[in-house]
Amino acid sequence: MEYLYHRNERIPLIGFGTYRLGGRDRTAEADTLKHGIESLGMTLLDTAEMYGSGLSEEILGRVIKGMDREKLFIVDKILPQNADRGAYRESCERSLRLLGTDYIDLYLLHWRGRAALQENVDRLEELVRAGLIRHWGVSNFDTHEMEELFACEGGENCFCNQILYNISERGAEFDLIPWCREHDVLVMAYSPLCNSYEARTSVSADPLIREIAEREGKTAESLMLSFVIRNRVIAAVFKTSSVLHLEVDMQNVFAPVPEGDLALIDQKYKCPTKKCPLEKI
Ligand SMILES: NC(=O)c1ccc[n+]([C@@H]2O[C@H](COP(=O)([O-])OP(=O)(O)OC[C@H]3O[C@@H](n4cnc5c(N)ncnc54)[C@H](OP(=O)(O)O)[C@@H]3O)[C@@H](O)[C@H]2O)c1
Secondary structure, X not given: OOEEEEOOEEEEOEEEEOOOOOOOOHHHHHHHHHHHHHHHOOOEEEOOOOHHHHHHHHXXXXXXXXXXXXXXXXXXXXXXXXXXXXXXXHHHHHHHHHHOOOOEEEEEEXXXXXXXXXXXXXXXXXXXXXXXXXXXXXXXXXXXXXXXXXXXXXXXXXXXXXXXXXXXXXXXXXXXXXXXXXXXXXXXXXXXXXXXXXXXXXXXXXXXXXXXXXXXXXXHHHHHHHHHOOXXXXXXXXXXXXXXXXXXXXXXXXXXXXXXXHHHHHHHOOOOOOOOOOOOO
């Protein structure tokens, strides 16, 4: 595993997502997670109270039971509906119970709800003071929302903005990613493998992507991940329920993508030249 350093934390560049965990073959899912953590150093683990209404947290909790907690960096997210009614403590404590741990490393507001941002910041800061979470952040916040957040008292303590970002969804490169970098907010990319079957296979079947991947000893999937982490400042969380896919996805993933190949990718998967609203799932 390779790491980035952010506000005195060492964070794996690539972590495990848990969206839709709890499918038909839970043993395979748990084995994949365990393999990722123990053999590939994927100790960055992303979950949310929304995923399976706590099922993902529960499965993740079972997988990490008995592991050295200090070696894990657990990201969890509160549902905006719960945040709106001020139920931060209740949600967080439920997540902690399901995960079987007594703190969350990074707790995110899953997306913006109706409550004033200052109220969210105040509640999140309370959780930090209570020792239930170590850091807080947001998810799916576009640039104007980050600006609003930073206008709140304590808003600058936002550790991270988790956003949709991948080779075919590069809108955030125009101003959101630079804004976050400038304000010392970690960008964590979700759906780095393009999430949907259609979007992923359109990239992985692209002859250009296949040719570049083959030249670099990667697979199309690992090239997608390498692309997202190419500057070593964005962390990526992806999901797979199969050890086989996991090996394919991680193949030679940390070998840098040469400038020439990045230029070829840029020609086809264009970097935006104007502001477009942040895409969300
Ligand atoms: N903050 C947010 O709002 C938000 C939104 C969405 C996601 N997330 C987080 O980000 C994580 C990752 O995003 P994601 O799950 O949406 O998308 P993703 O990681 O880009 O793609 C996951 C999909 O790719 C498939 N896949 C992986 N490797 C493959 C391979 N080698 N060949 C074929 N298919 C492959 C997986 O299926 P298999 O399981 O069959 O391998 C799964 O269906 C989530 O799990 C979640 O933790 C956050």
